[in-house]
Amino acid sequence: MKITGVDVYRYDVGYAHGVYVMSGDRAAATEDGTLVRIRTDEGLDGWGEITTLGATYLPTFPAGIRAALGELARAVLGSDPTNLNQIHATMDATLMGQTFAKSAIDIACWDLLGKSVGLPISALLGGVLNDDFALYEAVPLGTPATMAEFVTARRSAGINRFQLKVGNHPRDDVARAKACVEAGDGNTVVVADANGGWNVADAQIALRGMEELPIFVEQPCRTTTDSILAHAHSTLPLVLDESIVDSAGVFRAKYEARAASINIKFGKLGGLSNAARMRDLTQELNLLVSVEDMWGGDVITAATSHLAASTRTEALLMTPFFNDWTDGHVAGHLPRSVDGRGSAPTGPGLGITVDVGRLGEPLTVVEF
Known part of the structure; x- marks a missing residue:
């Protein structure tokens, strides 16, 4: 060919x-x-x-x-x-x-x-381990009340994993996190994602205020080094995302940052090939992993679904169906979620x- x-x-x-x-x-x-x-x-x-x-x-x-x-x-x-x-x-x-x-x-x-x-891409990646998997949605940064309302509304649609957008004033972010946790239940997974928006001091204040909450904290500062400094005295599970762009970064995340999870994005790694390799490395290091990209519609959702479906069940922390978040329905809004869960298409290739x-x-x- x-x-x-x-x-x-x-x-x-x-x-x-x-x-x-x-x-x-x-x-x-x-x-x-x-x-x-x-x-x-x-x-x-x-x-x-x-x-x-x-x-x-x-x-x-x-x-x-x-x-x-x-x-x-x-x-x-x-x-x-x-x-x-x-x-x-x-x-x-x-x-x-x-x-x-x-x-x-x-x-x-x-x-x-x-x-x-x-064959579907999931088969080429080694086979399906998850016939379906729980999806997450991001909660746009707003007031504590509006963010809690978002969580409540999306839970009614079956979503029970949330990535809260924080990273502004740290005490306001603590209130946002508390409100969203209270809007969930004992099974709700909550990740407070600063997208690198805090400086070291603000991150330390925010993490101290969130210390008793059942949440993960993601990318508190822009760099891994600053995130290590910010997280040094926190017991909250740490997720690193934007600052992890290669395998050396994964090893540093585990052994220096003491991270619990890595967020893998296709774009920053150069595609599905490298994302699958980093996913496998992350699993072998006994870390949790989330798989996704920056944004998109049906095509990137399909690619994400195949990587998620072939990830070890116990290792998969978060994955989104972006075509639930967006109107990028260039393939008939497929693959489509059902009650907050996704699955990979079974047709050849992407399957769409x-x-x-x-x-x-x-x-x-x-x-x-």
Whole structure:
């Protein structure tokens, strides 16, 4: 099989609950999504997605991703998309870094690999361990009362795992966390996620105030070093996310930060290939793991579902179905959650069919 063309599309990915707010008052109602279609000489297409969460969450932005995709698309023309190792070697020889753009191509190649052998990606990752799995939703930063109301409303839809957006004034964040815990029950999983928004002093104040709550705290400061300093005297389980970008970071998270869990995102690692490797390493180190990306619709949700389905049940802390959070329904709102639980499609590849008619003309077409 050979790659004969790469098409890059943009689409709007709106937030289903109004305005999404996180630390630093970073807010968005709609994100600028990027979809990639890889065409082959055997008539099979593969799809990937990379949708940012604004331009100040991680070091990337849509226009930069699309510029990189143009370079990478030209480089992989003529390559066998089912040879993932060679695809990555080619991309790495073309551009240093640019993991976010590489992620969309990698996911599309996994989709093609599955389609070429008639198997879902979860089977190619070693098999399904979770026929279904509990989903989480993020609680946008607001007043304690509005955040508790969000938790109550989503629990009525079957969700009982929540990632609270905190990271502003520490004493206000303590009140937010307490209100959300009180809105749950004994089985509710709560993660207070600062998205790196606290400085060391504010993080220490916040963690001290949350000390007696049954919660995890995620990425209190922007760097792992500052998060270690902030968390040094806390007994709350620590989750690291944005600052973990390679395997060395995972080892540091366990042995220096004493972290309990790692949050893995496709984009910051360069796609499903590297995300699966880091997932496996995290499991072997006896840490909990969450799998996801920054944002997106049906395509990234499908990719997430396959990685979650093949993760050890006891190791999987959190995973979202972004197409529940957003209106990015380019594949018929599939896969679809049921009562707060998700499962991986059983069809080949991603197991979904993208409706190209919903996308308009591609921004970029690279072909022979």
